[in-house]
Amino acid sequence: MIIPAFICVISAGLFLQFFISYCRSILATSRSVELSDRVREVTGIESEHVAAGDFARLLQLVRLCPESGDDQTEIRAVGTYYGLLNVIERISRPMAPALATWTEHERESCSYFAAVALDRRISYSRDLFTQQVADRL
Amino acid sequence: MQLGPFDYVIWIVSFLLEAGVVVCALRGKIFYKYLSFSLYMLCAALVNCAQYVCLRHFGFTSHEYMYTYYYTESLLTIMLFFVVIQLYQHAFVEMRVSRYIRSAAALLLIITAGFSYAVIHQNKDHLTSRFAVELGQNLYFVGVVLTYLLWGAILKLRETRTRLIQLVLALGIYFSATAGTYALRNLFPGLESTILKSVFPLVGVWLPAAWAYTFFKVPEDARLATARLVARAR
Numbered sequence: 001m002i003i004p005a006f007i008c009v010i011s012a013g014l015f016l017q018f019f020i021s022y023c024r025s026i027l028a029t030s031r032s033v034e035l036s037d038r039v040r041e042v043t044g045i046e047s048e049h050v051a052a053g054d055f056a057r058l059l060q061l062v063r064l065c066p067e068s069g070d071d072q073t074e075i076r077a078v079g080t081y082y083g084l085l086n087v088i089e090r091i092s093r094p095m096a097p098a099l100a101t102w103t104e105h106e107r108e109s110c111s112y113f114a115a116v117a118l119d120r121r122i123s124y125s126r127d128l129f130t131q132q133v134a135d136r137l
Numbered sequence: 138m139q140l141g142p143f144d145y146v147i148w149i150v151s152f153l154l155e156a157g158v159v160v161c162a163l164r165g166k167i168f169y170k171y172l173s174f175s176l177y178m179l180c181a182a183l184v185n186c187a188q189y190v191c192l193r194h195f196g197f198t199s200h201e202y203m204y205t206y207y208y209t210e211s212l213l214t215i216m217l218f219f220v221v222i223q224l225y226q227h228a229f230v231e232m233r234v235s236r237y238i239r240s241a242a243a244l245l246l247i248i249t250a251g252f253s254y255a256v257i258h259q260n261k262d263h264l265t266s267r268f269a270v271e272l273g274q275n276l277y278f279v280g281v282v283l284t285y286l287l288w289g290a291i292l293k294l295r296e297t298r299t300r301l302i303q304l305v306l307a308l309g310i311y312f313s314a315t316a317g318t319y320a321l322r323n324l325f326p327g328l329e330s331t332i333l334k335s336v337f338p339l340v341g342v343w344l345p346a347a348w349a350y351t352f353f354k355v356p357e358d359a360r361l362a363t364a365r366l367v368a369r370a371r
Contacts, residue, residue, distance in 0.1 A: 004323035007278045011317035014281055018288070018309035022347075025303055028361055073350045 023081035026074050027109045030116040039119040050115050052107035055082050058114035065121035066128065075117060082110040140197055147338040148185065154345035155182040161352040171352075173223040174304070177216045178345060184209045207273070214276045218246055220308065221283050227301055228291055242283070249279045274323060277316035284309040299359035300351055307347035314340045 035045065043058065050058075059079065085103045092099040158178040162168040168175045188206060195201040225238045252275060287305055296302065318336050322329055 001324065004274065004320040007274060008317050008320035008324060011278065011281055011313045011320060014285055015310060015313035015317060018284075018306050018313060021288075022303065022306040022310060025299065025306060025361060029299070029359070073346055074354075 019081070019084075023077055024106075024109075026078060027106075027113050030113040031109065033116045033119075035112075035115055036119050036123075038122060039115060042122070043115060043118070045115060049108060050111040052104055052111055055107065055111040055114050058111060058118055062114060062118045062121055065118065065125050068121060068124040071117055071120065075114075078110055078113050082107060085110070140192070143335070144338060147342060148189070151338065151342045151345060152182055152185045154342065154349050155179075155185065158345050158349045158352060161349060165352060167352070167357075171223070173216070173219040174348065177213070177220050178348070180216055181213055181345070184213060207270070211272055211276065214273065214280070215246065217280060217308075217312075218242060218276075218283075221280065221287065224301070224305055224308070225287055227298075228287060228294065228296060228305075245279060245283070249275050270319065270323065274316060274319035277312055277319055280312040281309070281316050284312050295362075297360040297362065299361040300355045300357060302361055303351045303355060304348065307344060307351065310347070311340065311344040314343070 040046065043054070043061065045054075059075070062075065085107050089100055089103040089107070092103065155178045159168075159175055159182065162171060162175040162178075187209060188202070191202045191205045222238060222242045225242075226235050229235075229238065250272065254272075284305060288309060291302065291305060315337075318333055318340060322333055
């Protein structure tokens, strides 16, 4: 019984570490992307930072756009990560303010990722529309 | 206990993703560059077909299906070790230590199998099935440790190849989730027919989904600073 318990605890700890790093690797790729004026206008985002609490709203807008077919996996992974961060923030806020600050920063990154995903989908929708108009002509 | 629609959906999705990774590798002309990955996914897809045939012929609760399931899973886990070896080779490509990596991995694999056999040898009543579960748990845990060491080396070497980083992290997630689930199953056998029944197939979908995403979406020349991936509370 000792060996399975040991494996269970270590695996759970390492799973969290791998999962956080994996999600950060997805978020890091979106960090280098500038938000277009179009998406800023649609979402009302004015500064460089996107508020942590905007994630759900941005994700709703993403779902309203036609799927481009290649971003579902990363959106799901980041959505799960955001949910996990919410739980950690609620638990850590009264006990570990430094951890709560870190989760807030991570949640902001998730929101920025959602804004970039929305930007891509809007561009995809416009391309589709342009193509349809061109086909009709 | 029978399989429901959810299990069949997961099974089909898993098979399609595994086949998708092989097609992606062939179309992207990286089949030989990531040979162990491609072969693993090809074998995983074939194993899925074999398990389905076995299920149709013998039924979900039959011994034949159980042994096919555990032993093909064990073989696939051993194949995953070759994936880990290839990842080590990719990470240490400039240090020319491939021979040592292969020897160390083979030795570790033999020790793990021997340790699992020694543990079960003391409890001979259901040797084969218990051995398969014990071996699965230990192999996956050794996989977790090896992947974690590789991840540590990647951080230390300041590796920047996004594709390599994501392949390693996806494998780490898969190994740790499976090892943890096997260990939970050993600790609480009652959970097998409830929660853990759905966890195993879901975890099985993760690896082909993550690799398909990496091969399809992340270009070979994409770069990433590893320092940004380590979680530190400020």
